[in-house]
Amino acid sequence: MYDIKALYEAESVEHAVQLRQEHPEAQILAGGSDVLVQIREGRRAGCEFISIYMLDELRGVSIDEEENIRIGSLTSFSHITKDPIIQKYINVLGEAVDMVGGPQIRAIGTIGGNTCNGVTSADSASTLMAWDAIIELTGANGVRRVPIKDFYIKAKVVDIKPDEIQTAILIPKASYENCFGHYIKYSMRNALDIATTGCSVNAVLSADKKSFERVRIGYGVAAPIPVRAYTAEEFIKGKEITEENIKKFAETVLEDINPRDSWRAGKALRRHISVVMAERALKECVELAGGEING
């Protein structure tokens, strides 16, 4: 038995919004791979919960009428990895969420929960940041869209209003078109571990594949919330694909990231691996995009 004070089961998105208004103290329960464990630990024991897990309308990946990739918030990690739309347009997201926990955790864990709990180590977060994902929230006044960089406010705090639930994550066409990405998770073990630091890079090459048209890089556990390294992105924009430029790009990420010492790893190690991961991930992107590194 879980130490739960009350459980309110949402039967539709509208019902979930109504429950949010009726029970302001209640917390949202999606897949529960974090929340149920925290109830066991005592951190969330004795609380009220609104379960949205049974809302199948929030599952699945599709392309909407604006040509965004639309990922329902309750889509599990395992289903994201297997989804043909994800594999075709943003395979790196499927690869990243395939590194969460173990297989059973990936069957229950949802991408919405992974973003809403607001932790920097979430394996999906750096990739969603790096692809300028848009968070769709539904509340009493209808649907609201927030760029993911504004969705994260501070550690464990995200921009969800008291009457809202997250209903989808969108990847705009301008973001995924001709774009190739790679994610590196640095952790002590290959399974059932949390990232020491994670780095997700994606690149669009010029038509002749000689230079970088656009590069974006997102980090998990390089700051209290997932972050982008905009200075490095600005540096590499339009530059030729050379070993030297990629190295310089990787070193520049240090201007934007601010990792901390924790029991998992020290700040110095995190700074070091952040640079190495940036270089390796960008090289992988060049390869995926069919480019070559000159010089």
Place this chain on the structure above:
Amino acid sequence: MDNQYKVVHCTINGKEVSQIVDVRASLTDMLRNDYRLTSVKKGCEVGECGACTVIINGESFNSCIYLAVWAEGKEIWTLEGLTGPGGELSDIQQAFIDEGAIQCGFCSPGFILTSWEIVNSGREYTDDELRKALSGHLCRCTGYENIFRAVKKTMLRRLGKNEEAELVNSQGITEYPDPMPFK
């Protein structure tokens, strides 16, 4: 607040059932206490050890971090569902015995269910893919080599590759003779 109860309808091991459950119960609680399916083990109860693994709609889940009320309308399999009408063991269960993949037996029901999902997929996993697919289970007795070998051999046999299954060595690596007698 008073205790909350709910009727949950689902299919367990091929049989349609329903039961009144406490909304605070985990699926492990429901399967063990209401249905007496005690192959579903309580290990860590926080989704780390995999001892409570069951198959829900074809996929392995940790039943300890799954609310019983979420089982509504789902198709659930536990180890009890794998044996034949006379208690005959399935191929994957027999393989665990043959390969010495069982000692205390606490992790076995969970391991066997994930293995069952693997061998039912009809796909040939690489060694690395198999290790990754089994990574959500902890075993403190036999280690993982024997378990790995049991799964790999059963997978190969299901794919009609009996000869190749015989070439899997004690470390779980397929040792092809030179020259290869078959391809």
